[in-house]
Amino acid sequence: MTDLKAALDYPQDDVRRFKEAGLWTDTMPHQVLAEWARTAPNAPALIGPKASFTYAEFCERSQRFASGLLSLGLRRGDVIGLQLPNIPEFLIAYFGAQMMGAVPCMFHMPYRSGELESLIAHVRPRAIICVAASEKYDAPALMQKLQERSPTLETVIVVGGRTPPGCLAFDDLSSTGIGEISDQPGPDDPAIILFTSGTSTQPKAVVHAHRTLTASAFHTGDRMGITSQDVVLCAPAHTHAFGLCMAVTIMLAGAANALLPEYSPPLLSETIQRTKPTIVLCGLAHIQAGLKAKLWGPEIAGSVRRVITGGAPCPPEVLRSLEAALSSGKVFQVWGMTEVWMPIFHDLNAPLDLRAASLGSPPVGHQVRVVARDGTVLGPGDEGELQMRGPFLMASYYRNDSATRDAFTDDGWFRTGDMATIDANGFIAITGRLKDIINRGGIKINPMDIEVLMDAHPAVQISAVVPMPDEILGERACLFVQTVPGRTLTLENVCDYLAANNMAKLRWPERLEIVEAMPMTATRKIVKRKLVELLKQTGTTPEARN
Structure with a gap:
């Protein structure tokens, strides 16, 4: 166990502070x-x-x-x-x-x-x-x-x-x-090993202690309003941080865990009707597929009073569409990572406009900041990398010192790799992934801006934008689309649609690839590195293929 416990070697000042503040207890x-x-x-x-x-x-x-x-x-x-x-x-x-x-x-x-x-x-x-x-x-x-x-x-x-x-x-x-x-x-012993989802790099192993799991799960259940009277359906795989964190949270709250062994819209519909959950936890892909299959209406999901989505930012129009479909439920976003089991979440009374525009605020005892590429700490509304520190954060990656060094700043802040803004009220909005930003001749293109629009296109099931190398500009944008069955899409259609939605031409994708199915992680995140590999196999010239 020695090397596992070494991965839990927190600075002693942090340990003392977390315990004195009651953020860490001995309960397992x-x-x-x-x-x-x-x-x-x-x-x-x-x-x-x-x-x-x-x-x-x-x-x-x-x-x-x-x-x-x-x-x-x-x-x-x-x-x-x-x-x-x-x-x-x-x-x-x-x-x-x-x-x-x-x-x-x-x-x-x-x-x-x-x-x-x-x-x-x-x-x-x-x-x-x-x-x-x-x-x-x-x-x-x-x-x-x-x-x-x-x-x-x-x-x-x-x-x-x-x-x-x-x-x-x-x-x-x-x-x-x-x-x-x-x-x-004991509470300081290693309790689990989880691998990061590996959407852009090879997975890294994260170790959490018993006391970290307890503290995070109690806090998560309290913020989400989960009680012993609830039936909670958690669609994400329990082998992933989101699913496992919620499985532990459900148990600590004394609620019932309605289990979904395998995801498909019909199976999700059947499970909702059979178990009548009061709370549903799911990913963006689950929501989008469910909306297209019309399974969120009151005749199927009438028992649901709260849907909580995580794993990827939920576009405002998708969140609004889901809440409109529910008979009396509210929709919330939650943010967390394998490395940090901390729920960024809104108050349960937060209005729809606020919940659609941002994730919420960090839990008690956690600090967050947004940092520019040069290390400058940015002010309210400015976009940069989200960094954090606090009691639900891992101490290091297991048997991977170089990854640990890359993950933390010299002053001990964890680099999430997510692009974000924090407004004057402390509410956080995720705007993309730092590694996903496309540099087109000095013009920075955030793929998420394109993806949010394209995911709302009636012919699009789900989309992803990745960079393709270019000898002159450095990078250009390539759009991958999984279309709705029976629908077609061309690059000309895409450009007309983005123009109608007031997106500047210099940010439009210059190539379109139609795929039968997007490569996904276990929690339904798109694995963009596999799309980049597919581009390498088919050639990276900017001509459209559709």
Whole structure:
């Protein structure tokens, strides 16, 4: 565990300040789960498509799984990989591992050997938990092949279906007797490993401690108004920071977690109608697809009083359209990162115009600033890189000193890489990604300005703008579009549309690429580096292809 704890080496002045301010406590998430099991044993905790669990059942299964892991010889500080969808077994394994001191590491469901081999080599898990083989993906077979190449990976645990020889069945481990855990984890111990989403670079590993998770989740639930009376549907994958943070938040609030194992508009519609959530957490892509499928109306989403979207900025017109579709619900944006589990969020009474224009303000104990490229701290309304510091921030990347050095300024502020403005009231608006800015002969083009307009085009399902090299100007803009089924689009259509929306010609994209599907992360963020790679394969001359 030594090198994992080294990734949690916070400056002692910060540790003292966070504890004195009550921002860090000694409470750990699995202790709160046990308390809910004691005080509200019959309250619904997990609502799956095939099985549901009360808080008492959820806690007991987690305790049994913890004992099962100990019986395998796993110990406090060992890393356990999880590649599971949003199903009850994911959260039973997650909290069970934390109860006995192991450190769950998240592997996204779409990852295969090309991604998993390097990630496994980086975090060195002793066990991996995966789904049973299906027609689309034989996870156990892949894990056993990776096991041959990983000196630390001893055990493959399979959820559901047939358990192949050499693997262990999840149900067997979660049905053992509940034994005493002699070597208990502490609040400063590592609790999880998450990889950054890797939309522009290779993923980096982030470690958070138990006390960080508890503090962040309690604060998030309070700001979002989540209570034990709520049913919360979280569409993003729990292997991602947004989904996992909200899963922990839902549990700490004593609410019910309505689980969506796999996303599609029909499955989301069915889950909303079956579980009747009061709060829905989702990404921008979920919202846009749902609006086009007309699933946000009162006949389907009548129970929903709040939709909270994160992962990517939500264009104001999309947020307004969603709120208009809901019968009585409000729509909020939330900002966070794998590195910093802090919700930038609005007060629940904030008016629609304010919620459409900005994300909100940072939580208590956090500082934010906007900085120019030359390091100058900017004033209200000026655009620059959003930087921050506070108690929910990681201390460093795991086993990646160079990335840690790049991520922090000399005076200890974390560089988010997001472009933003902060108004006179302290409300933050994300305006793009620093690395995405296109430099066209000295003219800076923010792709998000184009994408917001194009996403509102009736022929466009989703869009993305990336740079393409140019010998004269340095870079030009290329627009990628996934069209609405049955609709067509040309570069001339795009230029006419942007002109009608008063965008200067020098900012128009000079090439159009139509794709069947955008490359996405597990949380439905567009992976722009893959679009750049596609451009390299097809040639980067500015002539349009459509």
